[in-house]
Amino acid sequence: MGGSRRDMPTLYGIVQYWRGRYDEVFPNLKAAYIGWGEPFCFRCGWLAPVDDTQATLAQIWNSARGWLDRAHLQDLALGGSNGSENLVPLCRQCHDIMDPCDSRAEAIAYVNDGVPVDSWWQMHTDAIFNSEANLDVPHKTKIMRDVYTRWVEQMRMIEAAKRGNPQAVKRLEKLLEWARRTAEREGRHFPVTIDDLRGSHPV
Numbered sequence: 001m002g003g004s005r006r007d008m009p010t011l012y013g014i015v016q017y018w019r020g021r022y023d024e025v026f027p028n029l030k031a032a033y034i035g036w037g038e039p040f041c042f043r044c045g046w047l048a049p050v051d052d053t054q055a056t057l058a059q060i061w062n063s064a065r066g067w068l069d070r071a072h073l074q075d076l077a078l079g080g081s082n083g084s085e086n087l088v089p090l091c092r093q094c095h096d097i098m099d100p101c102d103s104r105a106e107a108i109a110y111v112n113d114g115v116p117v118d119s120w121w122q123m124h125t126d127a128i129f130n131s132e133a134n135l136d137v138p139h140k141t142k143i144m145r146d147v148y149t150r151w152v153e154q155m156r157m158i159e160a161a162k163r164g165n166p167q168a169v170k171r172l173e174k175l176l177e178w179a180r181r182t183a184e185r186e187g188r189h190f191p192v193t194i195d196d197l198r199g200s201h202p203v
């Protein structure tokens with residue numbers, strides 16, 4: 001990505017642009033269901049872990065920086081602008097796998113074709129990032145990548161445990177025990193058991 005981020009509108013500036021006109025361009029946007037009070041990825045609908053009780057929508061959305069990128073539709077290097085009409089909030093995962101688009105239409109199709117966020121990933125990030133809301137942007141980016149890498153590994157382990165791999169079952173039991181203890185120490189209830197994970201994936 002070339003160009004200067006200083007020329008770019010804030011996340012809230014981008015949202016202000018889309019609020020009145022998203023349904024013509026992004027008909028399946030999460031805002032249609034939940035409104036604008038919680039910052040979300042325009043592609044997968046992942047909710048950023050921010051304090052949504054802040055006084056204004058501007059504060060709420062702008063505090064999601066680092067969890068949500070200001071992604072260019074038409075790539076900057078391929079002639080795209082830094083204007084709000086060419087920008088959307090995307091989570092790290094959706095932005096990382098987005099190929100540079102030479103047309104706005106191609107990028108809009110990419111956003112609209114997004115599969116809704118995996119509910120395990122949403123629960124996982126809610127639990128992990130809730131207490132980390134005050135990190136600076138580069139730190140958020142790094143921690144998000146680290147957590148995602150570990151999560152992908154854990155999902156592989158769960159799949160192996162479901163297939164009956166004994167080492168995977170053992171590691172998973174240990175992990176769940178750790179999660180349960182951590183939750184108890186923080187006064188939370190940890191509802192997931194190994195039997196839940198052996199059952200179906202929540203939708």
Ligand SMILES: [Zn+2]
Pocket residue numbers: 041042043044045046090091092093094095
């Ligand atoms: Zn996303």
